[in-house]
Amino acid sequence: MEHAIGVIDSGVGGLTVAKEIMRQMPNEIIYYVGDTARCPYGPRPEEEVRRFTLQMAGFLVERQIKMLVIACNTATAVVLKELRETLDIPVVGVIAPGARAALKVTENRKIGILGTIGTIKSQAYVHELKMINQQIEVEQLACPKFVPLVESFEYQSAVAKKVVAETLIPIKGKGLDTIVLGCTHYPLLGPLIQQEMGPKVKVISSGEETAQEVSTILDFNGWLNPSLAVPKHRFFTTGSQSIFRRIASDWLQIDDLHIEFVNLRNHEYLLGN
Amino acid sequence: MEHAIGVIDSGVGGLTVAKEIMRQMPNEIIYYVGDTARCPYGPRPEEEVRRFTLQMAGFLVERQIKMLVIACNTATAVVLKELRETLDIPVVGVIAPGARAALKVTENRKIGILGTIGTIKSQAYVHELKMINQQIEVEQLACPKFVPLVESFEYQSAVAKKVVAETLIPIKGKGLDTIVLGCTHYPLLGPLIQQEMGPKVKVISSGEETAQEVSTILDFNGWLNPSLAVPKHRFFTTGSQSIFRRIASDWLQIDDLHIEFVNLRNHEYLLGN
CATH class of the missing domain: 3.40.50.1860 (Rossmann fold)
Structure with a gap:
């Protein structure tokens, strides 16, 4: 299946997961959201972590991802269960x-x-x-x-x-x-x-282990991407595109990264209230 | 879920997978079938490997396993796809x-x-x-x-x-x-x-990797065994119980193994012809 794998994180940390997905499954397309503007999530109250994470998930689900990876431990601890119950695609935490x-x-x-x-x-x-x-x-x-x-x-x-x-x-x-x-x-x-x-x-x-489990679940469902075209990844940040680009280029060793700004406040439909 | 994980192999080799399942998931119960009498499968024609493997799978499915592990590469190559399509439990190969x-x-x-x-x-x-x-x-x-x-x-x-x-x-x-x-x-x-x-x-x-994927799929489905009782594994062999016991005891480091003889020729219902 050629749909992208969605990866969400409070900031740039989830790039460690994205990098491993790219390395272990080079055919797969990644749509990444880093909520850099509101990072870190670690010290925030649960309700905030929940709301921010559901915004990111909602934003990507609108873009037809085939699977969602919550590449943030704090967010996984708070909303993995809820997102698994809400979404009809597989949701994997770290x-x-x-x-x-x-x-x-x-x-x-x-x-x-x-x-x-x-x-x-x-x-x-x-x-x-x-x-x-x-x-x-x-x-x-x-x-x-x-x-x-x-x-x-x-x-x-x-x-x-x-x-x-x-x-x-x-x-x-x-x-x-x-x-x-x-x-x-x-x-x-x-x-x-x-x-x-x-x-x-x-x-x-x-990161390494989550990528392997993503591969396990895609393969088990027959959803690995058979296309040999160079995958067109997309990176979205709620904060500075230049800082995100600097860290992402350094970590992923990719020069021409496509980085877009996103305002997540318009993507609240998963919140249900 | 307290049902057992079924593990099948041409002989004792699949014990390397069973051992890792025991080590990584000590709550899980294993039902193991080793087709020792007809081992090795490697040099056999595909149709024989298929028939023998479906016999083992049928035998275990009658015993209400929650998942089947084909712990034999030769059998995985020949019948993983068919068993996935036939059975309504997850089937994992090596x-x-x-x-x-x-x-x-x-x-x-x-x-x-x-x-x-x-x-x-x-x-x-x-x-x-x-x-x-x-x-x-x-x-x-x-x-x-x-x-x-x-x-x-x-x-x-x-x-x-x-x-x-x-x-x-x-x-x-x-x-x-x-x-x-x-x-x-x-x-x-x-x-x-x-x-x-x-x-x-x-x-x-x-073995190690397959056990981890078994854990991934059980966990993803919410089927890990929550029981803390010491799991009652069962081992079935089509050949000599004493040779099987000797190798299994040495490899698993368990003394009081429960080893049963099985005649697989009565378990052909998955063959469908």
Whole structure:
């Protein structure tokens, strides 16, 4: 099926998922919405996260996507269930794929979760891991300084290195063998996180795993795109097109990105009130 | 849902998939059928592979499984499509998960496939890989000596080491960065294969990946087993219960396995002729 895969995020973090979809399924077309103007979602009240996410979903559903990926852990924790019940296309979040990958690679069953305040408070990873395997021990850590570093294009700076080192202190020395980057922004800090945790700790990026699950579900339904034409991706941002372009070009290694401004306030029909 | 996951294979190879399902989803119950008496399937004509596989599937469907895993590459290549169309439960094979994992981990896009004569001739991996990414280069190698080594409990012997080394000669030095064990028996030879290919080559076991996709599909449908009772697995073999027990106990590290003999010739209703 040649329809696009919709990818939504609070900002640029979901690009880590989009990049993996492009790498693992180069025929697929992506329509991406980054709500950069209202990022970060992590510290926001649930009702706001819900409203903003349903606006993004509504905007893409009008454009006939075949599948929706909520490429934001905070939004996944709040509205995955509701969107699955509301939409008649498959909706995939980033929490279950990351959790499942951690269950696959852990040997000592001690898993660490790094996430935003919202994601950590929701206990979504703990719930998902324990639902599948009660014997898993989980350590959670909220890292509220990470998203602003990424959104301000600071993720390779000396400041980033210092912030990462200080933030991770509470979970070092706890014998974790697996760390889940429970926020799609964090893979941009991935090398610093891996360095800080040491080479023996497996660092799971939800992006790679979510892309694999998207592929699983498209393939299972016979919906993979058979077209060999170069896919025409579209990127929408609620904020500055130039900052979005700078980060997206750097991360995706694509020069001629088509980036459009969108006002989401006109796309409220999924809110139903 | 407390119903079992059905797992079928030509013999003991599918235990590599069953083991991963147990490890990644310890709440799930497994009903396993190994057609040990008629193993290997690899060199058999398609019509035989089809008939034997439909017998196994029919036997398990009568026992109300919620999902069927064809844990045999040869059988997947021949009957996955037909079983998906016939049964009203999800049917998962081992080829797509292995292919998808290879697409995820390869960096130089050069992937090797080891399989039985039947699997290699079917071009099923080549088709799956190229459908998703046309730029992948694939080298295939039939390894007909591997399954007999495993079924005869010879997989840790000096003979096995020699056979593996000799068999892999044609694909060494071709610059592959990823090898898919395209037969569920091969993970039992996994350490020898890894040693022979060297530490830089990523060796993909379909078992791990298939278990993750089973989890994806159960979770997506809300069918994961919420029961915390110790799952009562059942193992059926068409051949010697004692040889099956010996290999299964060694591989699964479970002592008190419940192994039953089954005559599949009474379970032909899926054959429809």
